[in-house]
Amino acid sequence: MREITFSDPHRQKHFNLFNHMNHPHYCICVNVDITKLLPYLKSREIMFTPAVVYLISRVANEIPSFRQRIRGEKVIEYERVNPSFSVNTKVSDVFSFCEVEYQVSASAFIQSAKAQMKRMEEHPVLEDQERDDYLFLSSLPWVSFTGLTHAMHYHPCDSVPRITWGKYFEEGDKIKMPLSLQVHHALVDGRHIGQYYMRWEALAADPLGWLAEM
Numbered sequence: 001m002r003e004i005t006f007s008d009p010h011r012q013k014h015f016n017l018f019n020h021m022n023h024p025h026y027c028i029c030v031n032v033d034i035t036k037l038l039p040y041l042k043s044r045e046i047m048f049t050p051a052v053v054y055l056i057s058r059v060a061n062e063i064p065s066f067r068q069r070i071r072g073e074k075v076i077e078y079e080r081v082n083p084s085f086s087v088n089t090k091v092s093d094v095f096s097f098c099e100v101e102y103q104v105s106a107s108a109f110i111q112s113a114k115a116q117m118k119r120m121e122e123h124p125v126l127e128d129q130e131r132d133d134y135l136f137l138s139s140l141p142w143v144s145f146t147g148l149t150h151a152m153h154y155h156p157c158d159s160v161p162r163i164t165w166g167k168y169f170e171e172g173d174k175i176k177m178p179l180s181l182q183v184h185h186a187l188v189d190g191r192h193i194g195q196y197y198m199r200w201e202a203l204a205a206d207p208l209g210w211l212a213e214m
Contacts, residue, residue, distance in 0.1 A: 001076055001077065001078050001079065001133075002076065002077055003074055003075070003076050003077075004057060004068060004074075004075040004076065004077050006075075012020065014189070015064055015075070015100070015186045015187075015189070016186075017097060017184040018184070018185040018186035019070060019073075019187075020109060021185075022154065023068075024157060024184055024185050024186055025035060025095055025152075025183065025184055025185065026182070026183065026185055027148060027162075027180055027182040027183075028038075028180065028181050029147050029148060029178055029179070029180040029181075029182065030178070030179055030180075030197050031144075031147065031176040031177065031178055031179075031195065032176060032177055032178075032200060032201055032204065033172070033174055033175070033201055033204060033205065034152050034175050034176065034177050034204050035173075035174045035175045035176075035205075036206070036207060037051075037055075037204040037205075038168065038175050038208050039196075040207040040208070041051070041207070041211075041212065042199060044211070044214055046110065046214055047110070047212065049085075049087075049113075049117070049139065049146070050093070050109070050110040050113035050117065051110060051211070052105070052108045052112055052139075052165055053083050053085050053100070053137060053190070053193055054106050054110055054113070054181075055200065055203055055204065056083065056135070056137060056163050056165070056200070056201070057081075057083045057102050057109075057135055057137075058102075058104075058106075058199045059136050059196055059199045059203065059209075060081060060161065060163070060196070061081060061102060061176070062079055062199060063195055063196055063199070064077060065187050065192045066081070066135070066161055066183075066188065066192070066196070067079075067081050067128050067190045068159070068187045069132045069133075069160065069187075070157075070158075070159040070184065070187065071132075071188065072207055075213075078100065078133045079100055080133075080134050081102065081104060081115045081134060081135050082099065082100065082101050082102045082133060082134060082139050083096065083099070083100055083135045084097050084099045084134045084135070084136055084137065085097075085098050085100075085112055085136075085137035085138060085139070086098070086104060086137070086139060087117050087119070087120050087121065087136040087175075089120065089121050089122075089124040090121045090122060090189070091121075091124060095124075095138075096120040096121070096124030096201070097120070097125050097126055098113075098116055098117055098120045099116070100112055100113045100116050100132075100193055104203050106210050106211055106213070106214065107213045107214050108207065110214070117141075124164075127156075131138075132158065132160055134160050134211070135160070135161055135163060136150075136160055136161070136163070137162075137163050138162070138163075138164045138165070138168070139165050140164060140165075140166045141145045141166065141167050142167060144166050144167045144168070144169045144177075144178055145166045145178050145180070146178065147180075148164055148180045148182070150162040150164075150182050156191070157184070159184040159186070159187055160186075161179075161181065161182065161183050161188070162180075162182040162183075163179070163180065163182075164179070164180045165177055165178065165179050165180075165181075166178040166180075177207065179197075179200070181193060181196060200213075
């Protein structure tokens with residue numbers, strides 16, 4: 001973890017403008033292409049949720065602004081941020097948090113996530129998370145949504161990204177899935193959002209490149 005200082009005066013003004021707003025977050029939802037990813041996962045019997053959580057987390061860790069967090073008037077940047085995602089439980093009709101340490105190896109991460117998901121199904125957890133080295137992830141596998149907002153603290157306002165995926169669907173000869181990003185505008189600008197989606201779809205189009213070891 002390190003403290004970030006903006007050397008560009010215009011970038012500092014950008015940060016100051018959005019950081020002092022009452023509602024500095026915005027959300028973008030895009031139907032991403034999983035035409036090659038989905039059949040690859042099915043053909044190798046790789047669980048969909050941990051694979052998607054890995055992919056979401058990998059791209060976020062590759063883009064510095066998604067690893068940055070606001071602490072008062074300061075900005076810190078983590079070397080790594082870890083996913084905390086929602087999973088269904090067997091003991092209740094509401095979800096549980098499922099925290100998994102991010103690993104570069106897709107195989108190692110997916111195996112760890114599967115084990116943790118199984119534990120949370122039987123022993124759910126729903127405590128308020130005070131750390132900010134997270135990515136808050138969730139899924140709505142029942143609906144192909146076109147927009148989304150998240151419950152969160154606004155005073156003081158947190159800067160942890162919220163990322164959600166929904167029910168995939170066919171569109172012509174493509175298979176697509178809604179993927180929403182809710183971010184703090186003082187840290188994540190439209191350019192960074194564009195970088196995220198382009199990188200996500202590039203990896204989804206080449207699953208053999210990062211899942212070959214599975």
